Amino acid sequence: SAVISQKPSRDICQRGTSLTIQCQVDSQVTMMFWYRQQPGQSLTLIATANQGSEATYESGFVIDKFPISRPNLTFSTLTVSNMSPEDSSIYLCSVEDLMGQGAEGYTFGSGTRLTVV
Amino acid sequence: AQSVAQPEDQVNVAEGNPLTVKCTYSVSGNPYLFWYVQYPNRGLQFLLKYITGDNLVKGSYGFEAEFNKSQTSFHLKKPSALVSDSALYFCAVRTHSSYKLIFGSGTRLLVRP
Incomplete structure (x- = not known):
């Protein structure tokens, strides 16, 4: 399986500021995904990031608020811009993964726990 | 639209007892189903x-799940729960x-000792 390194693991930020989260994969992957998990909630897909093209955002998420970069096949960043307390969540990156069995699956990073004060 | 329902917010079981965590789904087309912890x-x-x-x-960890197409379910099970x-x-x-x-x-x- 792919191994994902996600940074930072947690942060406490002032409202109005921005935080950039990094996701590094140990192998080349076509698609990378960014999820948000609000406190006590399930995971919601924010956007899909493909190398060489703009990210595709889900309903309710916009590029100005969550700009994403995908400079190569092993790396992506998600920025949470102009933060408010409502942005306090866990943010996770994910990749499609063959999981050594020739069948598709998904591997997740360990997440970034963001608290906005 | 695709959707997944987990009807139980919490499942309580004693250690050593079997456990089941329920999941039903709704998709158009053949589903790919996953469990994560x-x-x-x-x-x-x-x-x-x-x-x-x-x-x-x-x-992993002794878990199994059964795909039931007629009931559109994919319940997670384990014969003997651990804390x-x-x-x-x-x-x-x-x-x-x-x-x-x-x-x-x-x-x-929640598995209680």
Whole structure:
């Protein structure tokens, strides 16, 4: 399986500021995904990031608020811009993964726990 | 639209007893089904998946799940629960034609000694 390194693991930020989260994969992957998990909630897909093209955002998420970069096949960043307390969540990156069995699956990073004060 | 339902917010079971965490889904087309576990302050860990083939799928840590097409269910099971199984469990679904993974609301499993 792919191994994902996600940074930072947690942060406490002032409202109005921005935080950039990094996701590094140990192998080349076509698609990378960014999820948000609000406190006590399930995971919601924010956007899909493909190398060489703009990210595709889900309903309710916009590029100005969550700009994403995908400079190569092993790396992506998600920025949470102009933060408010409502942005306090866990943010996770994910990749499609063959999981050594020739069948598709998904591997997740360990997440970034963001608290906005 | 694709959706996943986990009807139980929490499941309580005694150590050594069998456990079941329920999941039902709604998709158009053949489903790919997944179970993930989340421990406190950790990301999601893959448990098992159903893509095709045998309806009974065996996964990590002694967990298994049975795909039931007629009931559109994919319940997670384990014959003998451990206290260390206590965590948050998520069921998820996608279809062959869509890469998007849709998650259920999650079920908290509490295994008491």
